[in-house]
Each structure stands twice: as C-alpha cells, then as structure tokens.
Amino acid sequence: MNVGIIGCGLVGQKRARAVGEGHRVVAVADALIDRAERLASQHPGCSVMPDAQTLIARSDVDLVVVATTNDALAALTVAAVERGKHVIVEKPAARRAAELTPVAEAARTHGVVVKVGFNHRFHPAFLKAREIWDSGVCGPLMFIRARYGHGGRLGMEREWRGDPALSGGGEMLDQGVHLIDLSRWFAGEFVEVQGRVERYFWNWPVEDNGFALLRTATGSVAWLQASCTEWKNLFSFEIYGRDAKLQVDGLGGSYGVERLTFYKMRPEMGPPEATTWEYPGEDTSWSAEFAYVSACIRDGAPVAGNLDDAAAALQIVEQLYQRSDIEALVAVNR
Numbered sequence: 592m593n594v595g596i597i598g599c600g601l602v603g604q605k606r607a608r609a610v611g612e613g614h615r616v617v618a619v620a621d622a623l624i625d626r627a628e629r630l631a632s633q634h635p636g637c638s639v640m641p642d643a644q645t646l647i648a649r650s651d652v653d654l655v656v657v658a659t660t661n662d663a664l665a666a667l668t669v670a671a672v673e674r675g676k677h678v679i680v681e682k683p684a685a686r687r688a689a690e691l692t693p694v695a696e697a698a699r700t701h702g703v704v705v706k707v708g709f710n711h712r713f714h715p716a717f718l719k720a721r722e723i724w725d726s727g728v729c730g731p732l733m734f735i736r737a738r739y740g741h742g743g744r745l746g747m748e749r750e751w752r753g754d755p756a757l758s759g760g761g762e763m764l765d766q767g768v769h770l771i772d773l774s775r776w777f778a779g780e781f782v783e784v785q786g787r788v789e790r791y792f793w794n795w796p797v798e799d800n801g802f803a804l805l806r807t808a809t810g811s812v813a814w815l816q817a818s819c820t821e822w823k824n825l826f827s828f829e830i831y832g833r834d835a836k837l838q839v840d841g842l843g844g845s846y847g848v849e850r851l852t853f854y855k856m857r858p859e860m861g862p863p864e865a866t867t868w869e870y871p872g873e874d875t876s877w878s879a880e881f882a883y884v885s886a887c888i889r890d891g892a893p894v895a896g897n898l899d900d901a902a903a904a905l906q907i908v909e910q911l912y913q914r915s916d917i918e919a920l921v922a923v924n925r
Contacts, residue, residue, distance in 0.1 A: 615636070678705045695898045704894055705897065706880070712876075738818070740766065762798055771903075778813055
C-alpha cells in the first residue's frame with residue numbers, strides 16, 4: 592500500500608517507521624512545514640502536501656494515518672474514508688464518543704478498514720499474555736488492577752493536551768484509554784462505571800489523574816489509575832484469574848524493560864510457580880499493529896481495536912468526567 596501520514600510529530604514519526612516492507616510512505620502533511628519536510632526526507636519519493644485535504648485527495652494513497660490533535664481526528668478520518676481510503680487513526684480517535692458516529696457510518700458505507708491506534712495490544716508481553724489467557728489455564732477472571740503514568744515535563748500545561756477544546760480531556764483520555772481498552776480486551780464489556788478524575792499538580796483546565804472502578808455484568812472488576820504526576824514513569828497491568836495471575840510491567844524505554852510474569856497457583860497454595868518473559872530492545876508494537884491492519888485489509892477480516900472499541904472507551908471516560916467537578920471537562924463532554 593501507499594501510505595499518507597497526517598501529523599508528523601512523535602506519533603506520526605513512529606507510524607512512518609512502522610510501515611512494513613513492501614509498503615511505502617508517499618505523502619505527509621503537517622501544520623508545521625519543517626516537521627513534514629524532515630519526515631519526508633526519511634522516505635525516498637515522499638511528497639510534502641500543503642494540507643491534510645490535499646493529501647487525502649491523492650489518488651495514489653491507499654491508507655491514511657491520522658496522528659493529529661484530538662479535535663481533528665474524527666473529521667479527518669471521515670474525509671479519508673469518504674475518499675475510499677483505509678485509515679489508522681491515533682487513539683482516542685475523537686474527543687468524545689458522539690464524534691465517532693459519523694465515522695462509523697462512513698466506514699460501513701464505503702467498506703474500508705478503520706483501525707484505532709490501540710498499539711498496546713501489540714506489545715509482545717500482551718500478545719503472550721493473551722495467548723496464555725485464551726488457553727484457559729488462569730481460570731475465570733476475578734479482577735484487573737492497572738496503573739499507567741508519567742511525570743510530565745516543564746511547560747506541559749501550555750501544550751495542546753492541556754486545552755480541553757483540542758484534547759477533549761486530560762490524562763484519563765490520554766493514557767487512560769489504553770488501560771480501558773486493554774481491560775475490555777480481557778474482561779469484556781463493563782456495565783458499571785465508578786470513579787473520578789482530579790487535578791492535583793498541573794495548572795491547566797484538565798485532569799492530571801484519573802481513577803476508575805469498572806464492573807462487568809458477571810462481577811469482574813477493573814481498578815485503573817492513569818497519572819501524569821507519577822514522577823517515575825510506570826506501567827503495570829495485572830490480570831487475576833482464579834487459578835493464576837498474569838502481570839505485565841514496563842513498556843520499554845523510560846518505563847523499564849517490558850516483562851510478563853505468569854504466576855500459577857500450586858495445589859497446596861503458598862508461593863506460586865513463576866515464569867517470566869522479558870522483551871528488551873525496540874518497541875515492536877507499532878510495526879506489529881501496522882502488519883495486523885495490512886493483513887485485515889488484504890484478507891477482508893474484521894478489525895479488533897476498532898471504532899466500536901474506541902467509542903466504548905470514550906463513553907467510560909465521559910462517565911468519569913460527569914462524576915467529577917472539573918468544569919472545563921464537563922462542558923466539552925456535555
């Protein structure tokens with residue numbers, strides 16, 4: 592496929608590097624022309640487009656990557672879909688679930704693939720965890736406990752993520768949607784949502800911490816926290832079955848070496864049997880996700896981590912916002 596990338600920041604660059612062998616990046620667009628030119632220079636024959644709509648209109652572009660600020664994600668995805676393009680749209684895919692309704696309708700009408708960028712599903716530790724979980728060895732799910740956070744950076748409160756009109760929300764919408772999506776992947780649908788979002792440190796109108804307690808119809812619970820006051824970057828995701836536990840720690844880089852530990856209960860109980868897999872080196876989730884999307888397009892297979900999954904995650908975030916007192920978030924998600 593020929594790929595066009597809209598948004599040439601950090602995520603757009605990662606998406607460009609993830610384009611697999613046999614495919615090529617042919618066009619890029621960004622509000623900052625210098626940034627687009629730098630990315631284009633890394634891909635022979637790649638053109639810099641004056642704007643997103645010009646890129647979308649190119650007849651030779653088969654798949655569009657949308658990696659912009661959250662306020663533009665849904666509208667650009669619809670525009671690409673209506674031109675018959677397949678799309679990888681960065682999470683959360685919109686600021687709120689209602690923005691995804693016309694996206695889903697357009698995708699059905701035009702018969703194209705739209706994959707939301709839930710790349711955490713493609714980290715090797717999670718792929719292995721899912722394989723073990725699906726084997727049934729862990730028994731039925733009791734609960735999930737997960738934390739995800741970073742320490743921020745100087746001036747972060749002046750970035751677009753701190754503007755609810757652009758972002759739609761703060762940390763729970765940013766990193767929290769990954770925790771919600773992963774929890775739904777293992778637990779299924781949540782029918783009860785409790786929790787709050789709070790602003791403790793950063794001087795901006797969105798939340799810097801989110802706390803969620805989610806419950807399925809069968810009583811399984813997910814307890815989640817997303818934070819940008821973590822100070823030391825952290826990722827921890829624990830899946831508790833009746834007979835065993837799966838624990839994913841780290842995502843590589845500043846989050847530490849990615850690791851999966853399988854704790855198997857002994858018949859006599861006591862300390863469990865523990866098996867650990869480590870995945871050092873480069874983050875392969877981006878390239879694995881692109882390969883998955885490519886295969887779905889080639890084979891006509893349904894896509895997991897899709898618009899329905901994004902809408903479900905956004906609906907949970909919106910319920911947390913409605914339960915909280917941060918006026919800017921309540922207003923933008925009303």
